[in-house]
Amino acid sequence: xxxxxxxxxxxxxxxxxxxxxxxxxxxxxxxxxxxxxxxxxxxxxxxxxxxxxxxxxxxxxxxxxxxxxxxxxxxxxxxxxxxxxxxxxxxxxxxxxxxxxxxxxxxxxxxxxxxxxxxxxxxxxxxxxxxxxxxxxxxxxxxxxxxxxxxxxxxxxxxxxxxxxxxxxxxxxxxxxxxxxxxxxxxxxxxxxxxxxxxxxxxxxxxxxxxxxxxxxxxxxxxxxxxxxxxxxxxxxxxxxxxxxxxxxx
Amino acid sequence: xxxxxxxxxxxxxxxxxxxxxxxxxxxxxxxxxxxxxxxxxxxxxxxxxxxxxxxxxxxxxxxxxxxxxxxxxxxxxxxxxxxxxxxxxxxxxxxxxxxxxxxxxxxxxxxxxxxxxxxxxxxxxxxxxxxxxxxxxxxxxxxxxxxxxxxxxxxxxxxxxxxxxxxxxxxxxxxxxxxxxxxxxxxxxxxxxxxxxxxxxxxxxxxxxxxxxxxxxxxxxxxxxxxxxxxxxxxxxxxxxxxxxxxxxxxxxxxxxxxxxxxxxxxxxxxxxxxxxxxxxxxxxxxxxxxxxxxxxxxxxxx
Numbered sequence: 001x002x003x004x005x006x007x008x009x010x011x012x013x014x015x016x017x018x019x020x021x022x023x024x025x026x027x028x029x030x031x032x033x034x035x036x037x038x039x040x041x042x043x044x045x046x047x048x049x050x051x052x053x054x055x056x057x058x059x060x061x062x063x064x065x066x067x068x069x070x071x072x073x074x075x076x077x078x079x080x081x082x083x084x085x086x087x088x089x090x091x092x093x094x095x096x097x098x099x100x101x102x103x104x105x106x107x108x109x110x111x112x113x114x115x116x117x118x119x120x121x122x123x124x125x126x127x128x129x130x131x132x133x134x135x136x137x138x139x140x141x142x143x144x145x146x147x148x149x150x151x152x153x154x155x156x157x158x159x160x161x162x163x164x165x166x167x168x169x170x171x172x173x174x175x176x177x178x179x180x181x182x183x184x185x186x187x188x189x190x191x192x193x194x195x196x197x198x199x200x201x202x203x204x205x206x207x208x209x210x211x212x213x214x215x216x217x218x219x220x221x222x223x224x225x226x227x228x229x230x231x232x233x234x235x236x237x238x239x240x241x242x243x244x245x246x247x248x249x250x
Numbered sequence: 251x252x253x254x255x256x257x258x259x260x261x262x263x264x265x266x267x268x269x270x271x272x273x274x275x276x277x278x279x280x281x282x283x284x285x286x287x288x289x290x291x292x293x294x295x296x297x298x299x300x301x302x303x304x305x306x307x308x309x310x311x312x313x314x315x316x317x318x319x320x321x322x323x324x325x326x327x328x329x330x331x332x333x334x335x336x337x338x339x340x341x342x343x344x345x346x347x348x349x350x351x352x353x354x355x356x357x358x359x360x361x362x363x364x365x366x367x368x369x370x371x372x373x374x375x376x377x378x379x380x381x382x383x384x385x386x387x388x389x390x391x392x393x394x395x396x397x398x399x400x401x402x403x404x405x406x407x408x409x410x411x412x413x414x415x416x417x418x419x420x421x422x423x424x425x426x427x428x429x430x431x432x433x434x435x436x437x438x439x440x441x442x443x444x445x446x447x448x449x450x451x452x453x454x455x456x457x458x459x460x461x462x463x464x465x466x467x468x469x470x471x472x473x474x475x476x477x478x479x480x481x482x483x484x485x486x487x488x489x490x491x492x493x494x495x496x497x498x499x500x501x502x503x504x505x506x507x508x509x510x511x512x513x514x515x516x517x518x519x520x521x522x523x524x525x526x527x528x529x530x531x532x533x534x535x536x537x538x539x540x541x542x543x544x545x546x547x548x549x550x551x552x553x
Contacts (some may be wrong), residue, residue: 007353014341014378078339087337087394090301091354092326249304 004093004101005108008075012105017074021067021113028063029120032056040128043214048129050206050217052121053142057204060117060146061181065153065197067113069174071106072157073167080165085250095246103158103238110150118143138205145203145222152196152233153177159241162248199230252279253315254402254434255300260309262295262458269295271458272309277436277451280428284449284466285438288547292458293438294334297406300436301331313402327355330400332408336391340380344371344390347379348397355398365393368423384411392420403427405437409444421448442540456547472542477515478504480531487527491518 032055039055040046079085088098118139126134153174161170177197184198192198201207202222209216222230255277262270270292277283287293298304300311302322311318313325338347348362366372369389379387388411395403405424409417425448427433439445445452445466452469454462462469480503481487488505491498496518499506515532522529 003353007350010346010350010353011339011342013346078341082337082339083335084337084339086298086301086303086333087351088354089303090326090329090331090333091351092323093354094322250298 001097001100004097005104008101008105011078015074017109021109024067025113025117028059029117032059033124047217049125049135049138052124053138053204053206054208056121057201060200061184061197062178064150064200065177065181066174068150068153068157069171071109072154072161073170075102075106076161077167089250096242099242099245106154107151110154111147114143114146141205146200148230149199149203152199152230155234155237155241159237159244162245196233254279255436256312258310260299260311261307262299262304263307269458273460275453277434279434281451282424282428282435282449283451284445285436285453286445287455289440291455293455294406297333297404297438300404328401330395330398331404332391332395333406336387338379338387338390341378343376343378345375347390351394351397357398361397365396368396369393385413385416388412399431400433403433403435407439424448442543446539454543454546461546469539469542475534475536477507477510478533478535479529480504481522482528487522490525
């Protein structure tokens, strides 16, 4: 499997996918930092770490589904474009390992983006925070939550990308997901559970409430139910996509 | 003889329409098996079933004496293929494309270079494949199929897009494979001339049915010559010649004789003139492979 995953990275040469992720997330981070900086200058008593984590998690709802759609599309569509499915399958690679290697490659790329984001948040937090203390647990849980949400979306995106060859559909689907992810806060909690793109905020260790016109940050622990739902969704989308792909003829 | 590929009642239906109908293919070791048929006859679908790219609706595929569905890995590790258009990653160079196959097939650098050398792509190996011409892409596809110098090579229309010189080179390469590397080649094409020049065995498929299979010489034997004679009075001429014991058929305004020696031709000419019947034409005809092919597949279909 490691060989298959490294082969996927080899195939991504000249695709500039790392650059694309870095620039895309760099833009998001700059936006989040500017927003938090303005907010902190107006309310100097606001907690720095909580502010930056919730703002980034909420923006991730918009940006990461789009990145997931692009990454998935890039990794899968190069096989459609070059007519290489039959090359891979007739070269003794089974469909399950092709599917798994593509998924693992996408997850690794997203993990790179999320870790990069967490690093930028850490630097920002240390610079802006008066205590300078690093809340390692919050940062780790932020990475874990964002990664789990991305894994659900990537599993769904890969299924769609391989089922429908026209990549415009998969990309539009990702953008609609991003829009829903961004606006998830406006929906009641039960509805948010159905909207998988809202899981970036649902799985973030901090959430906020607006009380009497001011923001109140609350620590949230996604319960066993929430985590189980998230993992089951990953398994469901992955298995369904894998089943569909393994039955396709090339 | 050692059978490398055999299929038993291999059939494929797409949406209820039969594309391959109970095909029993037999390819022997060291053969260059020409799989011939008009466009849409079912050649590619059959070859895809041999490689596990398409699941048969009915029937079995046996390669190297093993059932394909139970021994997929071991069979594919000894098989090279190029199906329909060449497969490639356009953003990678020719060499990088070969490296992907190298990793999948676990072969040495030497074999990569040898395969590139065979198809004359060494000088272009560092160029991105999207900048290759169609012929170069086709040659890269052949190099990828050859990378592990397989026991069985399955090529579907490998000369598509090649110029006459390239076609000749690939033909010579394919002809040399059984002797040089012990490779058995199964090659499909709709170009009869290609098969005529390189195949040792032939299978002809049309509308999903295998119409002929066997040694190319068996097919060539069908191209026996015949003599046609046109006279001013065919009715009378036929009566006289039948009375003389000749076996003949009348086809439009010609009398047709099969297996007629030269001496008999001269004799019957004299005989007819002696009976006052003018002989207008005596012609020798030989059925080409194309005629036989068209007879088998139906003349109304284009190749």
